[in-house]
Amino acid sequence: MARDVSLADIDREALDLWRSLPSGAVVWLSGDLGAGKTTLVQAIARAAGATPARSPTFALVHEYASPEGTIAHVDCYRLRRPDEALDLDLAALAARSRLTLIEWPERAGHFAPDPNVHVRLSHAARPELRQLEHVT
Numbered sequence: 036m037a038r039d040v041s042l043a044d045i046d047r048e049a050l051d052l053w054r055s056l057p058s059g060a061v062v063w064l065s066g067d068l069g070a071g072k073t074t075l076v077q078a079i080a081r082a083a084g085a086t087p088a089r090s091p092t093f094a095l096v097h098e099y100a101s102p103e104g105t106i107a108h109v110d111c112y113r114l115r116r117p118d119e120a121l122d123l124d125l126a127a128l129a130a131r132s133r134l135t136l137i138e139w140p141e142r143a144g145h146f147a148p149d150p151n152v153h154v155r156l157s158h159a160a161r162p163e164l165r166q167l168e169h170v171t
């Protein structure tokens with residue numbers, strides 16, 4: 036069920052999500068440009084006490100170090116075809132990460148590892164709100 040969330044609600048949402056996710060979890064983040072996917076990723080990194088870990092090997096993958104392990108953020112927006120995700124080896128990335136967050140997972144096709152949680156964000160009637168929905 037979709038709920039309206041404001042920017043002020045995001046840290047709470049992120050903390051709840053972070054606490055609910057087992058080690059090795061994968062989260063898919065769907066939604067239009069500007070729907071708030073990256074904002075939620077950054078809030079989850081904050082909730083986890085994580086800081087940027089190292090300069091990325093791939094422009095599409097950013098890793099954060101948290102006390103519980105690596106948090107990987109993958110943004111597939113720039114993939115033109117799913118097979119461009121092959122080099123990213125998302126399955127291996129997810130296997131060694133505490134948490135893997137994937138924006139635009141649809142663009143990676145079957146190269147995106149299956150999600151524990153699939154969040155959909157969308158614009159709401161009021162511009163200062165977003166709708167947040169757990170698809171799975």
Ligand SMILES: Nc1ncnc2c1ncn2[C@@H]1O[C@H](COP(=O)(O)OP(=O)(O)O)[C@@H](O)[C@H]1O
Pocket residue numbers: 040041042043045066067068069070071072073074075162163164165
């Ligand atoms: N829950 C929210 N409520 C209101 N504004 C938000 C929310 N999440 C993000 N925004 C705002 O929307 C804009 C785009 O957010 P961003 O996270 O970059 O979107 P995306 O990654 O989905 O393209 C930013 O200016 C951000 O401050």
Ligand SMILES: [Mg+2]
Pocket residue numbers: 072073074110138
């Ligand atoms: Mg984004």
